[in-house]
Amino acid sequence: MGWPIVIICVLIAAMFYMRMKARADKDRREPDAGIAILDFGRAFPDEAIRAIHATADEKAYFVRLHDGKAGFMAAHGTHFVCHLIEAGKVNVGNVTSGRGLSVHFTDFSHLDGVYEFESPDIAAEVSLWLLGSFHPIFEPVQAR
Template sequence: MLWTITIACLLLAGLIFRQSFRKRNEEIEMAGDAGLAILEFGRAFPGEAIRAVISTANGRTVFLRLHDGKAGCMNAHGHHYSCHLIEPGMVHVTGAGPKRLNVKFSNAAFEGGMFEFRDEKEAAEVSLWLLGSFMPGLAAQNPRIVGQPG
């Protein structure tokens, strides 16, 4: 009788251990998949062409650089993303350390917050995208603003 209870407890512990690792691996795959982020953003905004994608260090948020100087942001909520097209003049960005950005949106359509990136270069790149989204019309008129030879 004691051996039966011991074996049952070991099997139960093994199942719980396996499920926790499976769930953790699925969350990492969902959070770090840039291809899935591109597909989801394409569904939400089919008319926007994506030029570049950078995700945060934890993979829960993805920032997108769009073709016309605008930017987009996606936040993972489990297996779903909330997509946001950043309108000119609707974002306030401040640095909060070498790899962190504090982003606030003036409209309540998307939750802002503190975002940490893998390195300083990615944080700087995303801040330029967000700050460039203030006036995308000017970027389209003046090719030197977006770094193209003019």
């Protein structure tokens, strides 16, 4: 006599679980540039983003900051891992396709990888951000 009640309760619980899972899946968003900018702003509130470029698959974003520094964001679920690139802490190489960069972060190596962009122009611009952000500070030489 008790088995039908147990089966009905299990069926109701299963339906409730499937409904809640469907609602959670609907609310889950894919990461995009807006979320990337918000996450970077939360991680580094004193840094102002000047420009941003996404990889071709939009799983990573490279940013140029207001003071010439560069940053990087990699998608993990619906949020981003944000990294402020420090001088001397990145190695950049080209890839055979011409649209990508091989990036090695010496202080954050789990983000290393080959990042492909929509065009070779974007890859070149990002490489200049990464390499140009590390200009040493020289004292101006006085002419005699």
